[in-house]
Amino acid sequence: MENNPPSPATSESSTATRVFGTRISDRDLTEIELHSVESINDLHRTHPEPNHKVRQGSALQSLSEAVRTGEQAVALRISELIQELKILRNNLTAITEGSRSGQ
Template sequence: MSRPPSSQTTPQFYRVSDRDLTEIELHSVDSINDLHRTHPEHSHKGTRPPRPAYSPSSNGNLYTSDMTAVNQRGRPVKWQSRLQDMLTPSSSRAYAMGCAIITLLLLTVLLIFYFLVQQGGAVRMLTEALREKEAAATELSLLIQELQALRHNLTAMRGGT
C-alpha cells in the first residue's frame, strides 16, 4: 500500500467539546485584550476594550475577576473563595506568613540542636558506664584468679599434712 502524496491527503476533523470551545474563546478574548492594552496603537477603535469578568482555568472552572471560583450553577464556592483569600498575597499577610515560616524553621533547628545535645550527654553517660563495667569485670576476673589460687593452696596444705 502506498500513501497518497501530502497534497492529496484529506483533512481529519476532531470533535471539540463546548467547554473546550469556551476556553478557547476566553483565551482569545484575553489575548486580544492584552494586545490592545500593551499596544494601543494597534487598536482600531482607539479605546481599550474592558477586560472580561472571567478568565479560563486549567480545570475548566470559570473564575471571576476577584478570583472567586464559580460552580456549575454560577455561584461562588465558599471554601474555594476563602482559600483563595488566604493565599492571595497582600503585603502585610505575606510579611506575617514569611515571619511565621522563618520562626518555625528557627524553632525546628533549635529543637534539632537541643535533641543532639541531649543525645551527646546520653552517649557520654553510657560510655562512662561501659568503662566502669569493664573495670569491674577486670577486677572481678582478678579476684576469681586469686580465689582459685587460694583454693589450690588450701587444698595443697590439707593434702600435705
C-alpha cells in the same frame, strides 16, 4: 467480599468511588469539589488578609528557628548520652575485670 450491584443513584455514572462503604459517582465528587472551591473563595472574599504573605514569611522563619533550636538541643542531648554510655562502659569493664581477678 460482597459484590453488590450499583444502586440506581450511582448507575448514571460509568465510574464511582467507594467512600465509607457508600458509592459516590464521579459527577457527585466533581460537584463536591466545586462547592468546596466556591466556599473557600467566599471565605477569602469575606475575610481578606492583605498581609498573609508577611505573616507566612514570619511564621516560616519562626518555624525554621524552632527546628534549628530543636536540632541543636537533640545534638547536645545525644552528646551527653554518648558520654554517659562511655562512663557506664568503663565502669562495667572495671567491674568485670575486678570480678575476674578476684576469682
